[in-house]
Each structure stands twice: as C-alpha cells, then as structure tokens.
Amino acid sequence: MTGKTITEKIIDLHEPTKLSKGGLAVDVDVLLTHDVCGPPTIGYFKQEFGEKAIVFDREGVVIIPDHYIFTKDETAGRNVDVLRQFVKEQELPYFYDKGTKNYKGVCHVALPEEGHVGPGMMIIGTDSHTCTHGAFGSFAMGVGNTTAAYILGSGHIIMNIPESLKFNFDGFLPEYVSGKDVILRVIGDIGTDGADFKSMEFAGDAISALSLEERATICNMAIEAGGNGIIAPDEATRAYVERFGSAWLMKNSDRIEELFSLQSDDDAKYLKVLNYDAEKLEPMVALPHSPGNVKPVRECEGARMDSVYIGSCTGGKSEDFLMAAQILVNGGREVKVPLYIVPATNKVVHYIENKKIGDRTLKEIFENAGANMDSFYQPSCAACLGGPIDTYGRINNQPNHFRASTTNRNFPKRMGSGNIFLVSPMTAAATAMKGTLCDPRVYVR
C-alpha cells in the first residue's frame, strides 16, 4: 500500500463519504466569507434551506468584510448590512464588522491573525485566495457562492480528492529573494493552469526556514497556477499557532499533537516532483497581463513605472512592509514615483507603527521616503482588485499607466486600468526609489 500526501490525510480526517454518483462529501471546519460574496451566499442559503434555517456550526462561520469598505458606494454599504443582519439572526461569534473596534481588514491576513487557523483543517472560503491558509498545514480552497451556501447549511463539501504536485526547495534563499519570488518562479515554470484541480505541496529546507507570513505568500498565489497550496506544519507553525491560534487551539485541544505531526508519507504518490536549488533563485516579476508571464527582474530593469503599490493578502502583511522598509533604509533615498502603502489589517498597521529599523519606526521610514500614506489607517483589499471607482490607489482610466505591485493578479484592468507588474515587496521598494523596475539586490547588504 502506498503512502498518503498531507492533502489526502487531511481529507481522511473529515469523514469523507462516497456518493453513489461519484464525488465525496467531506466535512468542513471553517467557512470564510466577506462583503462581496457573503450576501449572495446568505441569499442562496435562505432560499434553499429556508428562512429559519440555522448554520452548520456557529463557530465554524467566520465573516470578515474587507473588499469594499472605504467607499461611498451605496450598494457596497447595503451588502455589509446584509452580513450584519445575518450575524444577528444566527448569533455568530466571529464577525469583524466594518466601522467598529472589531474591524480587522483583509480576510486572509486576519483569519490566522485572529486565531482561526491551525493545521489539519478543511477551510473553505468564498474567495479564491482562501488557499493562503494551506501555509498553516490545512487544506484550504476557494469556492463560489452556491457551494458556500451549501456548506453553510450542510456542513460538508462535495469534492474529489486532488492529486498533488510537490515543489522541493533545497538549500536556502538569498537575502534578496522572498516568498513572492519563489511562487512567481513556480507559476512561470508550470503556467497559470499548471496545477489546475491540484494540490501544490511546498517543501524543503528553504521552505522550512521561512516564516509563516512568507509561507502564506507562497500558498496565496497557488491559485494563480490553478491549485491550492499546502505546507506541512513544523515547529514554526506550532510557535505561530500557539501564539495566535486561540480559536483553533480551543477546538482541537484533544488532538493537538496529532495535527501538528501531519506530514506526507515518504512513499506518497505525486503527479510530479519539481526540485529547485533555492540559492540560485532570484527576484522575479510577472509582466502584464498574466501572473504566468514571469521573468527575472534583472532582465526587465529600466522599464518605466508610474506608481508602486504595497498591499493585499499577498504583499500587505507585516513582514512585507519590514522587507520593503529595509530596502528603503539601505537605499537611503526618497521615492521617485508615488508609493502607495496599504496595510492588510489593523495588526499590520500596529506593527508598522511600532516596529523599528535602527531608531526609526517603519511608518517613519515610509513617511521620510515620501510614500503616500493617505489610506494608512484604512486596511482593506483597496485597489488590488480595482473595486468601486472611489477606491484608494485605483488606476482610473489611464490605460498607459505602469505599476509595480505586491498584489497577486495583473489581469487586464485588474486595478482599474493600466499595466500591472507583480513583484516582491523588496523589488517594489527598490523600484519606487528608482522610478523604473529595479532588482533589489543592489540595496541588500
């Protein structure tokens, strides 16, 4: 008998039941939704299960409005009201409401920060970047509203077990290479459908050496290759979850050791194993208009950029700003083009205000460099996906605008209009100082 991948083991832990006409029904631990997809999910839930139906598990539903928050758009406002009403009806404990002390920001950064994520879970969300949470050793993926409504009332998902691809990174990453460069390289290699319907397992010394936030960057963009990402839990996962994972720890107190020891078996079956020498990786960029259109930054240096954007679930976490600030400090110059700073969550805001490099906080470093901080206290998805016309950082009707961005997608008109170059926070900071696409290694000491 062959061994199993961690993906197969996690599904096994969730009472998979074979259906007569094919597919498996698999229990779900957490259903995550937000202000864009929450209202239709709730609408379908009521239409299908009834006005008085109750959700599968009150503590299993996490609602984090984050997409269209700082906008005057009235329909966007109405959608948050729909969430509020539902939370009240169902008495849901985990709702991070806009305009309150409880507001957090971008759902994929807030979900682990607020304690909902640990290893061994089935986490399903109405957002394609739900795959982020595979970084914590869970099976995590995005679904549409109908599937989410179905889970909300039934507690399970109908799915097939995905085959796994393994990405092994031996050795250690150079200082100027981050998780973002790793995942861009992988997407460039396998293409935007290279992992369609597949589980992408990342392993090796270089991955083990990464922080959980950097691992989250990698798993976040697995969907850009069509898959979900997963990294087996280790000591670093444990340290993170023991510090932040209150809800997970409470729920799994009787099987903590079992879940932290989840690993793929040595003889597990993979569709393909790709090996990388981590030391040879370099800063990468995805050129417009596909995340799979990837090249080393050094081959594209000198391309004019009109603005730089640091934010989103991919590139707006605490360490993303630390990496960017370090490059600004090393470069010691002001930005030549607008540099938009959009923290993902309030915890990230707090970090930027308090974390120091030398005697200056990251906030002071960004301010001194001349970054645009107008939306600093408004953590949200902001312009990553364009959004309503009054969204901060949105590129309105400028088809010839060129932007370097730490976000995850550069589809046509993704940020409103213009041409998006997906880069790491370090490359973003170096580029902002130079005004043209810039390999950050010149600023790494």
Added chain:
Amino acid sequence: MAGNIITGIAYVLGDKVDTDQIIPADRLTWDPSKPEERLKLGSYAFDGLPDEYKKVCPFIREDEREAIAQGKSKARYNIIIAGRNFGTGSSREHAANALGAAGIEVIVAKGYARIFFENCVATGEVIPATSMEYLADKFKTGDEVEVYVENGYIFNKTQKIKYEIEPLGYILPMVKAGGLFAFAREENLILPKGEGSNAMTIPGIGGSLFSLD
C-alpha cells in the same frame, strides 16, 4: 440540463479569459441571489475584456444593455468558444451568473480553471464542455453552431465541420440534476427545499448528516 442539443450563435475568445474580464470588480456590489441584480450582472457580461477587443467585437452593445438588465432580451450569442484556462482567477460566482443571465447556455473551451468550472455546474447557469482539440482559432464569432452535449460533439454549421467534445464525466450527474442543491437532494444529503438545514435535523452534530434517511 438545457436539452441535449444546443443551437445558436458563437462568441469566440482566446486563452486565459479570467473572471475579472467576464465581470469586472466594480460590478460585484450586485447580489446575484436577487433576480433583478443577477440580470444587471448579465447586462455587463464580458465588460472587462480589453478595450481593443470590445471595440471590434462587443459581446453586448451599449444600446442592448438596458433590455438585458430588465430581462426583456438576451445577448445575441448563446454559445462561447474559448481556448485554455477559461475562467481563471477570482472565485466570483457572479461570472457564471452573468453569463447565464446574458443567455449563454454552453461554453466549449479547451480547459477551465477549477472554481469557475465548479460554479457553472453548481449554479446550473451554463454547461462547461471541453473540446478535444483547440477550437478558438478555428471558429469565428457569429458562426452558427450546434452543440451535442451528451453525444459528445460540436457542429459548426457555418463551416460545416464537426469536432469532438469530451464526455462530461464526473460532472454529468450534477449537470443533469440542474445544479449542486438538486444533486444533493437526489443523493439525500440535505432536506427538500426550504425545509431546514442539517444542523436542525440532527441537533449537535452540525454538518455530519449521513444518518439522514
């Protein structure tokens, strides 16, 4: 399932048409669970395509939008022919809803992104069929087409050429049922429509409802 044979006019697209192009983010404030807002989404289907493409070959013209939003008419095309990785990107089910609301009945593409594919099937809005060979460079927008979903072929009436499409395979039962909820009811996984959720039938068990008779 919208009949075994779907006849109509093709709208042809290339590779990697992402869900932002099918329905852009500035339209996502509409809630597709409300019938009138689902129709509004339909009236902006493919509004995110590159401008140069829209100019030459719009899916919906400006002067057609209002009637589609009011449910009085549909787009002139009811069949999409596309290349690889159709529906890549965002999980927004609004994309499948927009296509269904605009009158698209079937897509014949060389491949799909998982979430979009599942959304087409779960909603029952559109049938996502897969062509054996690459058709995006063989078909032209405006071609008259017949799609024989269960028999597994597509006939281009304009060009008088027949191509094979893959069997629907594991999604066939759900497509036949008309979507995820109908399929789950056939499998006795949930109660009849409107009669409550699983947590109500087996208190305390939450999602595990397989003891339901």
